[in-house]
Amino acid sequence: MQKIQIGFLGFGNIGNGVYKILQKHRNEIADKEDYQINIKKILVRDINKKRPVETDRSILTDNPDDILNDPEISIVAEFMGGENPALSYLLKALNNGKSVVTANKEVIARHWEKLDQAASASGAGLYYEASVCGGIPVIKAIQESLQANRIERIMGIINGTTNYILTKMSENNENFSDALKKAQELGYAEPDPTADVEGFDAAFKLSILSTLCFHKRVHLERILREGITNITLEDISYGKELGYALKLLAIAKDNEGKVEVRVHPTFIPQNHPLSSVRSSFNAVYLKGDCVGDMMFYGRGAGDLPTGSAIVSDILTACKKEHRYMKFGEKTINAVYNDDWQTKYYIRLTVKDQPGVLGEIAGYFGKHGVSIASVIQKGYGNTTAPLIFVTHEASEKSIQQAIAEIRKNPCVISVDNLIRVEE
Amino acid sequence: MQKIQIGFLGFGNIGNGVYKILQKHRNEIADKEDYQINIKKILVRDINKKRPVETDRSILTDNPDDILNDPEISIVAEFMGGENPALSYLLKALNNGKSVVTANKEVIARHWEKLDQAASASGAGLYYEASVCGGIPVIKAIQESLQANRIERIMGIINGTTNYILTKMSENNENFSDALKKAQELGYAEPDPTADVEGFDAAFKLSILSTLCFHKRVHLERILREGITNITLEDISYGKELGYALKLLAIAKDNEGKVEVRVHPTFIPQNHPLSSVRSSFNAVYLKGDCVGDMMFYGRGAGDLPTGSAIVSDILTACKKEHRYMKFGEKTINAVYNDDWQTKYYIRLTVKDQPGVLGEIAGYFGKHGVSIASVIQKGYGNTTAPLIFVTHEASEKSIQQAIAEIRKNPCVISVDNLIRVEE
Numbered sequence: 001m002q003k004i005q006i007g008f009l010g011f012g013n014i015g016n017g018v019y020k021i022l023q024k025h026r027n028e029i030a031d032k033e034d035y036q037i038n039i040k041k042i043l044v045r046d047i048n049k050k051r052p053v054e055t056d057r058s059i060l061t062d063n064p065d066d067i068l069n070d071p072e073i074s075i076v077a078e079f080m081g082g083e084n085p086a087l088s089y090l091l092k093a094l095n096n097g098k099s100v101v102t103a104n105k106e107v108i109a110r111h112w113e114k115l116d117q118a119a120s121a122s123g124a125g126l127y128y129e130a131s132v133c134g135g136i137p138v139i140k141a142i143q144e145s146l147q148a149n150r151i152e153r154i155m156g157i158i159n160g161t162t163n164y165i166l167t168k169m170s171e172n173n174e175n176f177s178d179a180l181k182k183a184q185e186l187g188y189a190e191p192d193p194t195a196d197v198e199g200f201d202a203a204f205k206l207s208i209l210s211t212l213c214f215h216k217r218v219h220l221e222r223i224l225r226e227g228i229t230n231i232t233l234e235d236i237s238y239g240k241e242l243g244y245a246l247k248l249l250a251i252a253k254d255n256e257g258k259v260e261v262r263v264h265p266t267f268i269p270q271n272h273p274l275s276s277v278r279s280s281f282n283a284v285y286l287k288g289d290c291v292g293d294m295m296f297y298g299r300g301a302g303d304l305p306t307g308s309a310i311v312s313d314i315l316t317a318c319k320k321e322h323r324y325m326k327f328g329e330k331t332i333n334a335v336y337n338d339d340w341q342t343k344y345y346i347r348l349t350v351k352d353q354p355g356v357l358g359e360i361a362g363y364f365g366k367h368g369v370s371i372a373s374v375i376q377k378g379y380g381n382t383t384a385p386l387i388f389v390t391h392e393a394s395e396k397s398i399q400q401a402i403a404e405i406r407k408n409p410c411v412i413s414v415d416n417l418i419r420v421e422e
Numbered sequence: 423m424q425k426i427q428i429g430f431l432g433f434g435n436i437g438n439g440v441y442k443i444l445q446k447h448r449n450e451i452a453d454k455e456d457y458q459i460n461i462k463k464i465l466v467r468d469i470n471k472k473r474p475v476e477t478d479r480s481i482l483t484d485n486p487d488d489i490l491n492d493p494e495i496s497i498v499a500e501f502m503g504g505e506n507p508a509l510s511y512l513l514k515a516l517n518n519g520k521s522v523v524t525a526n527k528e529v530i531a532r533h534w535e536k537l538d539q540a541a542s543a544s545g546a547g548l549y550y551e552a553s554v555c556g557g558i559p560v561i562k563a564i565q566e567s568l569q570a571n572r573i574e575r576i577m578g579i580i581n582g583t584t585n586y587i588l589t590k591m592s593e594n595n596e597n598f599s600d601a602l603k604k605a606q607e608l609g610y611a612e613p614d615p616t617a618d619v620e621g622f623d624a625a626f627k628l629s630i631l632s633t634l635c636f637h638k639r640v641h642l643e644r645i646l647r648e649g650i651t652n653i654t655l656e657d658i659s660y661g662k663e664l665g666y667a668l669k670l671l672a673i674a675k676d677n678e679g680k681v682e683v684r685v686h687p688t689f690i691p692q693n694h695p696l697s698s699v700r701s702s703f704n705a706v707y708l709k710g711d712c713v714g715d716m717m718f719y720g721r722g723a724g725d726l727p728t729g730s731a732i733v734s735d736i737l738t739a740c741k742k743e744h745r746y747m748k749f750g751e752k753t754i755n756a757v758y759n760d761d762w763q764t765k766y767y768i769r770l771t772v773k774d775q776p777g778v779l780g781e782i783a784g785y786f787g788k789h790g791v792s793i794a795s796v797i798q799k800g801y802g803n804t805t806a807p808l809i810f811v812t813h814e815a816s817e818k819s820i821q822q823a824i825a826e827i828r829k830n831p832c833v834i835s836v837d838n839l840i841r842v843e844e
Contacts, residue, residue, distance in 0.1 A: 021570050021712055031752060032637060033569060129567070135713035137567030144566075145551070145559030147455060148443050148733035215454060273719060276698045281715075290443055290730040291557035291720060293703075297695060298716035308712040311570035321743050330453060 004035050004318050007067030008042040009089055010080035011060075014103050014130070015042070016053045017303025018077060018310045029311075035318045041067045068092045075317050077310055078102040087111050094118035094126065099317040101310055103130035105204040109220050112211070113327045125322035127313035132205045133158055133282045135305030136298040137312070142212045142286075143323055149288030151213040153253040155268075155421060158205045160280035160300040161189045161196035162228050162248040166265075167278050170236050170246060176229065188280055188301075198227035199263040202250045210252035210261055213286065216334035217327055218252070224262035231265050235347060235416050238375060238387050239267050242345070244420065245275040251421065258337035267345055267420040343372065343420035344390045344398050348405070349412040352384040356410045360386065363408075367401040369393040383412050389420060426457050426740050429489030430464040431511055432502035433482075436525050436552070437464070438475045439725030440499060440732045451733075457740045463489045490514045497739050499732055500524040509533050516540035516548065521739040523732055525552035527626040531642050534633070535749045547744035549735035554627045555580055555704045557727030558720040559734070564634045564708075565745055571710030573635040575675040577690075577843060580627045582702035582722040583611045583618035584650050584670040588687075589700050592658050592668060598651065610702055610723075620649035621685040624672045632674035632683055635708065638756035639749055640674070646684035653687050657769060657838050660797060660809050661689050664767070666842065667697040673843065680759035689767055689842040765794065765842035766812045766820050770827070771834040774806040778832045782808065785830075789823040791815040805834050811842060 008015050022029075022037055030036050039059060047060045067073055068089060076093040078100065080086045086107050090100050095118055102108065108115070108128045119126040129139045133156075142151070157163050161183055168179035180197065183189035195201045203223045210218040228248050236246050244267035252261045268274055273295050277283040282300030287293050299305035325331045350356045357376055364371055375387040390398070398417070406414050430437050444451070444459055452458050461481060469482045489495055490511060498515040500522065502508045508529050512522050517540055524530065530537070530550045541548040551561045555578075564573070579585050583605055590601035602619065605611035617623045625645045632640040650670050658668050666689035674683045690696055695717050699705040704722030709715050721727035747753045772778045779798060786793060797809040812820070820839070828836050 017712075025570060025572070028572065028637075029569065135710075136716065137563050140567050141559050141563065144738065145562050145734045146730065147451065147737050148447060148730045150447070150450065215450075271698070273698055276693070276695055288557075288730065290439075290726040290733075292724070292727055294558065294720035296716075296718060299714045302714070304712040305714055308568065308570045308710065311712075312567045315569050316566065319743070321741070 001030060002035050002318070004037050004074060005040040005072045006037060006075040006077060006314060007040055007070065007073045009064065009067065009076060009078040009086070011042050011044050011051065012079060013303045014079040014306045014310065017307030018079070019053050019055070021304065021307045021311050029315070033315050033318070035315065037314060040073055041070065043067055064089050068096060068098070073098060075099045075101060075314055077314060078104055080104070081106070083107055083110060090115060091118050094122055094124050097122045097124050099125035099127065099322070101127040101313040101317055103306055103310060105131040105201070105208060109204040109207040112325065113217070116325045116327060119322070120324040120326065125317045125320065127317055128208070129313050130306045130309035132208050133284060133298070134300045134302060135308045136282060136284065136296050136300065137309065138209070138284045138296045139212065141296060142209070146288055146291060149290045151254070152287045152289060154209055154213055154251065154284060154286045155274060156206070156209065156250045156284040157247055157274060157277050157282055158209070158250050158284065158300065159196055159202045159248060160282055161193065163277065163282070164188050164280040165197070166228065166231070166246055166248065169231070169233060173233060175233055176231060197229055199225045199248065202248065202263045206250035206252060206261060206263055209250070209284065210259065211331070213252065214254045214259060214334065215331055216259060217331055218259060218261055218334045222261060222334070222336050224264065226264035228265050230416060232416070234385070235418060238347065239345065241375065242267070242373060242389060243270055244268060245270050245272070246418070247274060249274070249421065253340070255337060257335060259334040260337045260340040265418050267418055269422055339394050339396045341392045341394050343392055343422070345418040345420055346388045346390070346402070347415040348386045349383050349415055350386045351410045351412065352378050352382055353410065357386065359408060359410065360405055363401045363404045364388070364390065367397040369397050369401055423452060424457050424740070426459050426496060427462040427494045428459060428497040428499060428736060429462055429492065429495045431486065431489065431498060431500040431508070433464050433466050433473065434501060435725045436501040436728045436732065439729030440501070441475050441477070443726065443729045443733050451737070455737050455740070457737065459736060462495055463492065465489055486511050490518060490520070495520060497521045497523060497736055499736060500526055502526070503528070505529055505532060512537060513540050516544055516546050519544045519546050521547035521549065521744070523549040523735040523739055525728055525732060527553040527623070527630060531626040531629040534747065535639070538747045538749060541744070542746040542748065547739045547742065549739055550630070551735050552728045552731035554630050555706060555720070556722045556724060557730045558704060558706065558718050558722065559731065560631070560706045560718045561634065563718060564631070568710055568713060571712045573676070574709045574711060576631055576635055576673070576706060576708045577696060578628070578631065578672045578706040579669055579696060579699050579704055580631070580672050580706065580722065581618055581621070581624045581670060582704055583615065585699065585704070586610050586702040587619070588650065588653070588668055588670065591653070591655060595655060597655055598653060619651055621647045621670065624670065624685045628672035628674060628683060628685055631672070631706065632681065633753070635674065636676045636681060636756065637753055638681060639753055640681055640683055640756045644683060644756070644758050646686065648686035650687050652838060654838070656807070657840060660769065661767065663797065664689070664795065664811060665692055666690060667692050668840070669696060669699075671696070671843065675762070677759060679757060681756040682759045682762040687840050689840055691844055694844070761816050761818045763814045763816050765814055765844070767840040767842055768810045768812070768824070769837045770808045771805050771837055772808045773832045773834065774800050774804055775832065779808065781830060781832065782827055785823045785826045786810070786812065789819040791819050791823055
């Protein structure tokens with residue numbers, strides 16, 4: 001039995017989860033895997049702080065070099081999050097030949113090249129299963145089980161907070177701010193919910209997933225990103241009427257070498273497997289040219305689910321089964337398609353008078369957009385809602401049509417535009 | 423770039439799929455994985471037979487030793503199926519130090535000990551991702567991504583043929599034999615459908631899955647196995663009325679060290695994620711003590727999905743990242759629980775006369791079984807259907823109650839007993 005010394009950078013929620021798992025399953029892991037994992041040092045900000053998990057005080061340190069320069073420590077697990085100082089710590093660990101296991105989606109999405117390069121140069125491993133969808137082993141599946149496939153597209157519910165909020169809105173008729181408040185009370189959303197509700201978190205993860213799936217470096221800044229703050233109960237309700245469920249999807253497609261990547265609220269058919277992914281659960285749906293449609297479903301966050309992924313990566317790192325992306329050599333930069341084709345749901349408020357529908361339909365026609373369905377409801381007021389769902393159309397045509405529609409004096413407001421995927 | 427010589431044993435549907443994938447993605451696999459895979463020999467029964475895939479005639483052979491004794495061939499992929507002669511070929515390959523990649527669930531389920539022992543003795547690898555759920559990488563996920571978990575239970579839709587038939591029955595109101603006929607026309611079911619519709623195929627796979635999940639050898643003959651041939655449209659319809667969907671589930675639970683394993687038609691709540699697994703799709707739902715609920719969904723059969731798993735295993739075998747079960751040492755024999763607790767749906771035909779319901783309910787009460795719901799429908803005939811759903815009860819109590827109910831003169835027939843899982 002080999003004894004492996006590891007160090008933790010950070011000791012918050014995920015760190016506690018990993019600690020608990022390694023304590024609880026110490027014997028089973030040793031039996032099954034032939035490794036005895038020992039946490040030698042844990043980097044914390046304040047050694048004297050009271051913590052939910054009891055540890056031997058002597059393994060805590062506030063000096064990162066106690067871990068990064070310790071030759072006995074062969075694996076460093078990072079749960080600090082954020083760009084800095086995590087990046088510099090991870091680079092130092094890798095340069096010193098220590099394998100890195102991280103849950104840090106931001107540092108991978110932004111600095112993958114540097115980290116991969118440092119890892120391959122020193123022969124250390126870089127592991128990041130926990131950075132995307134917590135306990136769901138989708139990274140390993142893409143890297144080591146779907147190698148025979150050209151992956152054509154990914155659609156993921158990869159942010160649990162927004163899926164929780166949209167589930168509450170859709171099932172309990174709660175409005176956005178009430179649902180957000182509940183998510184915050186349950187600890188699903190941060191006091192400042194921007195990273196989740198504006199789609200930043202999902203964009204980090206999509207950059208990682210799409211880079212892996214397409215074997216092309218997909219850059220964060222090329223991802224279209226729209227959050228869910230403009231979603232209203234009206235949209236959800238009209239969507240239901242049209243047979244759709246609303247989800248914040250992370251979408252990536254590789255169309256004959258051109259990549260499109262976007263994070264935005266999306267209508268999907270109610271019988272789509274992603275439709276039944278409720279509450280804070282995550283799922284990644286993908287299509288490979290050999291394997292066909294496939295979905296991975298589970299807990300995307302939480303101390304133990306994420307901890308499960310971290311411990312799994314630690315065990316793979318023990319076996320030194322490292323994989324490198326080799327950006328620039330094996331993994332080239334993506335070429336992007338910004339004018340994708342999809343279907344669109346458009347909700348307007350218009351003056352309730354004859355001829356308006358025809359006029360507006362005319363703008364769509366002019367830009368080559370054909371209409372699949374219309375909901376027009378007159379309530380006897382002076383204004384009325386008007387909802388269109390288009391057939392497949394290009395993003396640019398839609399935006400041009402909308403710009404003209406906005407100027408029409410009969411149009412009070414363009415209330416929402418939501419993309420539709422099938 | 424390393425050149426790897428492989429041999430095929432068998433060249434039917436799956437073999438053709440693997441051949442096509444290795445042809446089509448030769449360059450991408452070489453680029454990404456640094457291996458050039460070459461099919462040196464293919465064992466076939468009749469070299470002169472016309473085949474759907476064009477191959478160089480010189481690589482075909484009808485002598486297995488051309489592969490098993492060729493020192494250049496380091497990996498043998500087997501798609502013959504069945505117990506013999508596959509077992510002897512695989513043992514010979516492993517004894518000769520060749521890694522084995524197989525889609526043969528029967529040979530793994532029945533002879534895993536021998537194969538694992540031969541592999542670990544010679545340092546070769548034994549790979550069988552394709553033996554369970556075709557393209558879904560559930561074997562690798564259990565072995566290499568969920569090591570940190572004590573897996574508590576598995577529920578799987580792991581036979582596409584029966585799921586197709588039950589979907590047709592449930593959605594299109596077709597009876598069993600019409601749905602089976604359609605499955606046969608589409609090639610989803612064999613001319614002799616016994617292995618699928620009687621649950622043998624699912625039992626092989628459940629033996630493999632549960633052995634992996636629980637790290638205990640779960641023997642085929644200890645699996646309760648009931649097929650779907652007794653399922654009627656009435657059962658499906660009453661189930662719907664009660665909020666259930668009907669699936670052929672493979673279920674395994676580890677209750678404090680005791681294992682229960684069963685394959686049988688099962689009612690599950692309509693909002694359970696497995697409920698939306700339609701047509702010939704497969705899915706494995708499992709619960710780990712750290713990771714929580716998780717589901718893997720995809721194509722469970724077909725030349726390219728299964729071929730995708732085979733090629734992935736071949737690539738892992740190239741890297742020599744072998745894993746051994748070490749039965750008897752690391753993996754002990756399971757201890758079984760034959761008297762599990764679950765809920766039951768029981769459909770009777772009774773004489774339509776006063777007092778019958780009370781009498782029958784009495785038998786359940788006598789055996790400690792409490793009733794959750796009853797559907798009693800009088801149509802003004804002399805007989806009437808009577809449906810019970812119980813609360814959790816032990817299998818033995820239910821069987822005892824049923825035996826007594828059967829003897830009551832008011833009971834015309836006990837039409838079905840279907841277990842209910844939530």
